[in-house]
Amino acid sequence: MSDGPMNIGEAARASGVSAKMIRHYENIGLISRAARSASGYRRYSGNDVHTLRFVRQARNLGFSIRQIEELLGLWRNQRRPSRRVKALAMAHAEALDTRIRELQAMKRTLRDLAAHCHGDERPECPILERLATGEPPGERIR
Amino acid sequence: MSDGPMNIGEAARASGVSAKMIRHYENIGLISRAARSASGYRRYSGNDVHTLRFVRQARNLGFSIRQIEELLGLWRNQRRPSRRVKALAMAHAEALDTRIRELQAMKRTLRDLAAHCHGDERPECPILERLATGEPPGERIR
DNA sequence: GTGAAGGTTCCAACGATGGGAAGGTCAAGC
DNA sequence: GCTTGACCTTCCCATCGTTGGAACCTTCAC
Numbered sequence: 001m002s003d004g005p006m007n008i009g010e011a012a013r014a015s016g017v018s019a020k021m022i023r024h025y026e027n028i029g030l031i032s033r034a035a036r037s038a039s040g041y042r043r044y045s046g047n048d049v050h051t052l053r054f055v056r057q058a059r060n061l062g063f064s065i066r067q068i069e070e071l072l073g074l075w076r077n078q079r080r081p082s083r084r085v086k087a088l089a090m091a092h093a094e095a096l097d098t099r100i101r102e103l104q105a106m107k108r109t110l111r112d113l114a115a116h117c118h119g120d121e122r123p124e125c126p127i128l129e130r131l132a133t134g135e136p137p138g139e140r141i142r
Numbered sequence: 143m144s145d146g147p148m149n150i151g152e153a154a155r156a157s158g159v160s161a162k163m164i165r166h167y168e169n170i171g172l173i174s175r176a177a178r179s180a181s182g183y184r185r186y187s188g189n190d191v192h193t194l195r196f197v198r199q200a201r202n203l204g205f206s207i208r209q210i211e212e213l214l215g216l217w218r219n220q221r222r223p224s225r226r227v228k229a230l231a232m233a234h235a236e237a238l239d240t241r242i243r244e245l246q247a248m249k250r251t252l253r254d255l256a257a258h259c260h261g262d263e264r265p266e267c268p269i270l271e272r273l274a275t276g277e278p279p280g281e282r283i284r
Numbered sequence: 285g286t287g288a289a290g291g292t293t294c295c296a297a298c299g300a301t302g303g304g305a306a307g308g309t310c311a312a313g314c
Numbered sequence: 315g316c317t318t319g320a321c322c323t324t325c326c327c328a329t330c331g332t333t334g335g336a337a338c339c340t341t342c343a344c
Contacts, residue, residue, distance in 0.1 A: 021333090024331080041290090057276055062248045082261055106204045120225055151321065181308075288343090289343105294335105296333100298330105302328085306325090
């Protein structure tokens with residue numbers, strides 16, 4: 001419970017980032033190399049945990065590792081223009097929006113197709129027809 | 143332009159599935175092994191192309207390879223109950239919906255944060271604050 | 285001392301796709 | 315015949331973020 005240096009497991013619990021991922025982030029250079037104990041264990045300060053939490057929050061918002069690298073740089077730079085942070089966030093929001101629209105289009109098509117599928121023991125199925133032909137199925141199996 | 147057997151490139155053009163992916167699908171067993179010419183070239187019939195188009199359509203709707211495996215089985219099975227196809231489609235639609243909601247939540251948060259960020263040369267930034275603290279930033283920087 | 289819990293590194297996998305190297309084949313033109 | 319270029323083959327590697335496991339070492343409590 002002290003705020004002294006902790007091992008990776010405790011840092012993981014405190015930050016919400018798994019030990020596996022902490023090591024990974026260190027490997028790819030997203031976070032700086034952790035201090036080590038005499039026996040080689042990584043040691044983490046409250047500050048380190050703070051950084052890890054930042055990373056986790058950013059991941060939760062869907063930022064990529066590259067973007068988080070930039071965000072960390074901006075966070076640490078006291079003279080950052082908030083303009084740059086905002087631009088990064090807006091660009092990401094746009095990307096999310098694009099993806100959302102793609103998924104929505106898929107969902108719409110699926111629901112439309114499913115609505116016309118009897119969903120019983122009979123084999124006729126507009127869903128399969130659509131996949132086979134690429135065409136929306138005919139008016140309806142009358 | 144004939145409908146005779148074609149090489150992988152032509153099958154790729156005709157189906158919309160890249161040659162790379164056709165080979166990959168064969169490797170993982172999604173599609174059956176293609177016939178070969180004397181010199182070892184893969185040969186595709188109009189039927190094969192039809193199957194490839196089916197796979198592409200399913201991918202376009204976001205089905206996973208596993209699901210497409212099932213869909214192909216149902217497609218080929220003349221005695222399939224449409225119930226099973228519908229269930230598969232609906233389950234996928236649900237998964238899409240879940241994902242959409244996750245992305246929308248991210249987007250909402252990002253837009254809210256960005257709305258409160260000046261986006262100028264000043265360093266204060268509620269976006270970074272939120273990432274650092276996990277808390278929505280205070281009312282506003284007055 | 286023994287065992288559990290936790291640390292270390294390294295290697296591999298997921299899903300779907302693309303890039304590229306190194307080499308064989310086929311058709312056309314000369 | 316020979317060359318050229320388009321096409322094919324297999325194989326390995328990379329992406330992206332995350333997880334799992336093996337083999338081994340350290341710490342700590344009993």
